[in-house]
Amino acid sequence: MAGYWEKKYECAPLHEMKALQSFRLSQTVRRVYENVPHYRKRMDEAGVKPEDITSVKDLYKLPFTYKQDLRDTYPYGLFAVGMDKVVRLHASSGTTGKQIVVGYTENDITVWKDCCARALAAAGCTNEDFMHVSYGYGLFTGGLGMHYGAEHLGMTVIPVSVGNTKRQITIIQDFGSTAICATPSYMLHLAETMEEMGISKDDIKLKVGILGAEPWTEEMRQQIQEKTGIKAYDIYGLSEIIGPGVAFECSEQTGMHINEDHFIPEIIDPDTGEVLPDGVQGELVFTCITKEAFPLIRYRTRDIAMLKREKCSCGRTLVKMMKPAGRSDDMLIIRGVNVFPSQVESVLLQLGNTSPYYQLIVDRVNNTDTLEIQVEISPEMFSDTVKSIETQEKVIKDAVESTLGIAATIKLVEPKTLQRFEGKAVRVIDKRKK
Amino acid sequence: MFVKQISIFVENKPGRLMSVTKVLKEGNIDIKALSIADTKDFGILRIIVNDTQKALEILKKADCTVTTTDVIAAGVEDKPGGVADMMQALYENQISVEYMYAFAKKIEEKKAFAILRLDNNEKALKVLADNGIKLLSAEDITTL
Incomplete structure (x- = not known):
């Protein structure tokens, strides 16, 4: 005992x-x-x-x-x-x-x-x-x-x-x-x-x-x-x-x-x-x-x-x-760290040339929590070369990581494909939930 | 002498390339040349068209993310070593190539040919044939 x-x-x-x-x-x-x-x-x-x-x-x-x-x-x-x-x-x-x-x-x-x-x-x-x-x-x-x-x-x-x-x-x-x-x-x-x-x-x-x-x-x-x-x-x-x-x-x-x-x-x-x-x-x-x-x-x-x-x-x-x-x-706990969706929003707004439309996809892969952040691409971010877009993705990734304290993957998506603020926007898709 | 190229952001999801090109079709835009740069999550569709201003207008109206870039359309000798000679000239002058792709050449009157890389060639052969699309054989290419 x-x-x-x-x-x-x-x-x-x-x-x-x-x-x-x-x-x-x-x-x-x-x-x-x-x-x-x-x-x-x-x-x-x-x-x-x-x-x-x-x-x-x-x-x-x-x-x-x-x-x-x-x-x-x-x-x-x-x-x-x-x-x-x-x-x-x-x-x-x-x-x-x-x-x-x-x-x-x-x-x-x-x-x-x-x-x-x-x-x-x-x-x-x-x-x-x-x-x-x-x-x-x-x-x-x-x-x-x-x-x-x-x-x-x-x-x-x-x-x-x-x-x-x-x-x-x-x-x-x-x-x-x-x-x-x-x-x-x-x-x-x-x-x-x-x-x-x-x-x-x-x-x-x-x-x-x-x-x-x-x-x-x-x-x-x-x-x-x-x-x-x-x-x-x-x-x-x-x-x-x-x-x-x-x-x-x-x-x-x-x-x-x-x-x-x-x-x-x-x-x-x-x-x-x-x-x-x-x-x-x-x-x-x-x-x-x-x-x-x-x-x-x-x-x-x-x-x-x-x-x-x-x-x-x-x-x-x-x-x-x-x-x-x-x-x-709406607080999330990802790998033991508290994450608020609005933190991501403020990072995107602070960066200036990114759009503030985003969605968090939380999942558990190999028993480790994963965080993907989908961000709508803005005309300012877009370029004809992959290199330039990937550099900007990295800027977002680094800024998000230093604010949240955990790693995230950034996925750029097309404009107006994520839900807007009208009504109750689903900013988080938590696939860990049964 | 520059040419305006339009680049379009295309997310990697089924039907996206179809809907973008459909917008151009509905605007009666003729694509003279095209290439796609692909990454894990997105692609960049780069096109040269007959009416750049109009194409930009209709693409923006359809909520596409677009940008324009000045490019050079260079004609090379259509013979072995044609491209190599041009590359050598650029290299000797410390000019790097970001990317390049071929112009659609008029092989037959009113037809332009594109090279397609598909994930199901057997099925594609049938589908394309069923739609009356002419396919070039390896032999056809060598005899062009």
Whole structure:
């Protein structure tokens, strides 16, 4: 049976958890009201005072925070401490090329490490394991988040980051990796490259994978488990809340336990904002109640999920969220990276001589997500030589890649063949969806 | 002495070449020479026509992406080495060729011949014959 990292919280009786949440929530609300002009303004507008929030039952009184608020206050407008207390920044991509910056105090990093360590312990990892981290390191929270969590648990961490798949497999073999963090699609790609290299699952010591940062299906889990012999666990998180470790799967593999002593979840109707009961699907909303630097209040994740509070065979009492079934807006996750169609639009507009009509075709080839961007050719781009057109295609490709952070292929199409903005334009064709 | 060439962007999808050339047909445009540059996703149809202004107008009206380029129409001796001699002259003068293609030659009165590269030659032979299109044999070519 996989172990606990902080049993006191992971297995707390419901009334104790609610009391803890209520205490932490009221303190957080008081703090953001005093330190963050944005929250004070919003609460004043809604006629809510910090003293009105004394229990989790009062949560619904608070105004929502939207992704747009993060953009409007970019970069540090929602920080609740002085920058002298901030020890780390991370960023995630946003629409129109503007990213979102999140910050952490030393204590926030400790909270994050604990959250990730809980996930790893729940997956059966101990200080005797070797953790191969295949998530990207850098502004993306995946790599460093899991790295710190694994070290915190006492694992031997191998910070491989992304790329060079054959070398990754050699490292898994030679270093004796027993656990791995990766996106599910990359895990499958690793499995297939192993096959090509003639390496079987018996030649490696991997026994567990903590996979996340993109939606995946139960079928994909089965495939990964069969091909690699590992047990594959889902992990959920988003940079705005903390990064990986907001919720994690236990040995039961039937939904993810939310670290609700740090992040209070709610499910709401995305159209009306009304709070929905457990067991009903809706938009997932989080309130951070321990974060110091960047405590979001009722943050609309745009992830669709369902909450379930029932006795779990693992012994944890933490509420479970059922896998996000989709996003409530148009954000795509491609190879673990957030992509908004409007980012492509802004790149095309910035380049000047390209047309702003485009369509994204997302697919999964050999278990790796692919992105093709179809762009209508403009008279300015066109030439009688192939060379000149291909040079311009390359300019678009480079600009798109540097904005999105992932590779894309560019396909030029004839004018007026892509759907126009009138009505609801289909800008994205996601062939990965069943 | 320059000649205006029209280039047309043609996406690689079935029927596209047909619809572009149909636009020219409906405008009663006579194609005097043509070539296609092909890439994985698109092609460039380059043509010399009898009425460039009119051709441009109707192509733009049909939402085609077009551009014009000055090219040179050079006549070479119709004998072995005719092209080689011209290439040698250009090379010796440091002139590079971007691309080239042949003019449709009047082999018979009121007929111009094009070389077609097709993916199903057997079937094409039948289809072309059924449509009364005269085909030249390898022997015909050698005896031109």
